[in-house]
Amino acid sequence: MPISTYAPSPIGISPQSTWFSPQSTWQESHPPTVSNSPNHISNFLPTAVTVPSTSPPSSQPPSHPQIQHLPASPTVDTSSTSTTPSQNQPLSLANSPPSCLDVHPTISSSPSPPPIPPPTRTHPMITRSQNQIFKPKQLYLAETPCSEIEPTCVSQALKDHRWRQAMSEEFSALVSQGTWDLVPSAPNQNIIGCKWVFRVKRGKDGQVERYKARLVAKGFHQKPGSDYFETFSPVIKPTTIRTVLSIAVSRGWKIHQLDINNAFLHGKIDEQLFMQQPAGFIDPNLPHHVCRLHKSLYGLKQAPRMWFRELKDFLVSHGFTNSRSDSSLFIFHHAANWLYVLVYVDDILITGSSPKAIDNLITAMGSKFSLKNLGQLDFFLGVEAIQTNSGLFLSQRRYIQDILQRTGMEKAKAASTPLSSTTTLRQLSGHSLTDPTVYRQVVGSLQYLSLTRPDLCFAVNRLSQFMHSPTDAHWQAVKRVLRYLNGTKFHGLLIRPQTSLSLHGFSDADWAGDKDTLISTTGYVMYLGSNPVSWKATKQRAVARSSTEAEYRALAAASSEVVWVCNLLHELGVYQSTPPVLYCDNLGATYLSRNPVMHSRMKHIAVDLHFVRDLVDQKILRVSHISSKDQLADGLTKPLSSNRFISLRSKIGVTDGSSILRGHVKERISL
Structure with a gap:
């Protein structure tokens, strides 16, 4: 509310005057004393009241009004209609609002309000801190003395x-x-x-x-x-x-x-x-x-x-x-x-x-x-192994954190996938790096992460193909992998107890995926029960003339791994009651593994052809067709969209271990 000032009335002021404010009534026996500045607001304020400056901001420092003492201190009337003054009682404005006219009197006789009860929780969600679960403190990241x-x-x-x-x-x-x-x-x-x-x-x-x-x-x-x-x-x-x-x-x-x-x-x-x-x-x-x-x-x-x-x-x-x-x-x-x-x-x-x-x-x-x-x-x-009720969780979070620190990417924005599905990496993409040492060091460090992270297998294999002459485009792809790691540093491999230790696998290929050489990419993953035990992403050794040929080469590589794992399990005393199943999403490759036919377009891969076919004939393994949407090795052959990649990531054994790691820390603290 604006403040209005006035000059002394020529006809004078009554000796007994009543002053009103929005909250209080003031009784004065003498009119206000007029200072040299008749329009100054301090002439109309009670004792010990400081008025904040209400002038608009300017380049000059604000000038605070001088405190002016009135001849008689006003008293506070607790009733808005009472006209009986209180003699010589100072006004307390310690808790007054910042407005210069909204003056609240001090009331000593009013009872104190009852305590406000704490608010009741109505939201159904319970936070981790309420369960006394906290993130582990990464002390080793900050406490490394120079000595x-x-x-x-x-x-x-x-x-x-x-x-x-x-x-x-x-x-x-x-x-x-x-x-x-x-x-x-x-x-x-x-x-x-x-x-x-x-x-x-x-x-x-x-x-x-x-x-x-x-x-x-x-x-x-x-x-x-x-x-x-x-x-x-x-x-x-x-x-x-x-x-x-x-x-x-x-x-x-x-x-x-x-x-x-x-x-x-x-x-x-x-x-x-x-x-x-x-x-x-x-x-x-x-x-x-x-x-x-x-x-x-x-x-x-x-x-x-x-x-x-x-x-x-x-x-x-x-x-x-x-x-x-x-x-x-x-x-x-x-x-x-x-x-x-x-x-x-x-x-x-x-x-x-x-x-x-x-x-x-x-x-x-x-x-x-x-x-x-x-x-x-x-x-x-370098792998942290944590025993949980769900099984054994393998994590390399400390190693990931070290990589992010060395590259200065620990605060980078997280990416949803290791590689972009819309960008194709080529040998001559971008400009050559003046010093490829850092690129080679980082990619070499990423290779060790594939020990527990099959979701990184294809990305690391692809980036390793540019070690001899990396460019800035390749380095940007490496930084995307680091951003993905920054968002999934607590992910790891969860090995669950199995009632049946049956062996089965998935084989896939990306036909002519390398746009520089048109060489296809092989990918496979092997499961013991529901636990992944072996996986691989690699370039094929020759150009495939058809998608069936590329898939069959991948099938031959996966068959070799199945035979080796079967022999290992036999030595460990884990015997397979039925032949392991190898799933392939290419009908042509599936039919070639079962039927004794020889096409003219398959003569040059006769070794792979007869190798897989002999394994099937001897009932060492079975090849079965599966739809492409159920192909779990799809992420080991090419970059995928975010939704497709995330849906397959959990199916190949990669699990978010944030709650597992926090529970592990809580266990250690309680012990």
Whole structure:
């Protein structure tokens, strides 16, 4: 409401005047005193009232009105009709509204209002926080102090007592195991160099577990034919890991994890090798002597092979047999007892039907090798394994978060699919990158994610085809994959218990999908029950002249995988009562696998033709037709639309593990 001012009336003002405001009635025995500024609003305000400026904003700072004291302080009448003044009672405006005229009197006699009850919840939805379920705190993403930088040379490490202690522990372990002895050097000796490698070992939550210093031999100084001969050493296949885990979960077996300390030091070498004394630990009495190696050392060409031979001999001596399907799988079978041992260098998984037999094996291994018993499967090869009521959930969220941090994409907008279904990647799309190193590093990192993420299989395979000469268009496609990962970082592979461990698969092909070479793409996925255990997306080796030919080539590749998995299951004691079924959505390829016909257009793929047909004739597998909308391998051959991709993603085993991971954190906190 606008404020009106006035000048003193020429006829005067009555000694007793009544003043009205919207809320109060004021009684005054004297008229207001007129100041030098007759129109100033402060002339008409009671004592201790500050009036905010009501003038429009300007470039000059606002001028606050001066407080003017009236001859007699007005009093507050609690009744709007009463005319009896209250003498010498100041007005309190501490809780008054900002309006300069809406003055509320202070009423001390009114009773306090009753407390307002809390609002009742009527919405049916219950939030996660009300159930005391919170997102896990990624402490390892933010708490990495600068003092934990890994040294790059011995001089840096010697300045920190933690690294000095780690070096002493490593050197003491080498000496106690009789890794070498000191001998005088000779002119005809090929003396191998060595160096210290420093690593900060962290747990799955990112916290520092220990400081590791490892003495590594410079194997590139070795000469083939004299210093080493054979170097190959097997590691467990991802399909074998998923198959064994699926069997263990379905049968309710416990899965134990071991870590061998200084595994390569247990291997004995057959060749005569000489190495320099390690820096920082040179014998002062024999400074010019060299180390004659008796056991293998990290960095030697033959070190992995020697360690695997040592472990294999130990397991075979305890009744295990080496699998013919996977050399890193060892199987023990006696009566109704089964034990499986999976070896990936120095990381070992043990599962089986007899907990007592597992404990006996761990005890025997501990007496032979220095090891750490890590208990139940929790974190293996960078994969987090979480036991739930629904099964075993495998997640690589920490690895995904590391990739997003390295590329600066942790705050990027999420994408619904890894690749766009409307954009075709070509060899010459865009401009060549000046430095393709980052592209190759990121794509190489993405390849490891396909261990638990079949939804990334085709995208990674497609982006890997441009490693030799990537362009900015290819880099944009990589960034889209990273955006997709940012929105699905908590997704993983859920292995559920199965009542039936029957094997079946889906085979598909994208005919002439590569627009540069017109080569087709093969994709297949194999299931043990409802758990996916094997999948692949790859380019075919030759151009297919028809869609039937492309589908049949994919069918032949999938058939090879079915035969291998069947042999693996047979060794594991999982027998198939009926031949595995391979589903194909091409009628021509399905008919060719069943009928002994030879078309002129199929002569050049006679090997694949007869390979699949012989498997069908011998009842090793069955080929069955399926509609394209039910083809689960469709996402492994080409980019799909968002709706189609999301509908197939859950069917190939990829599950959103947000609630599983939060529940896991809640469990750990309660313990």
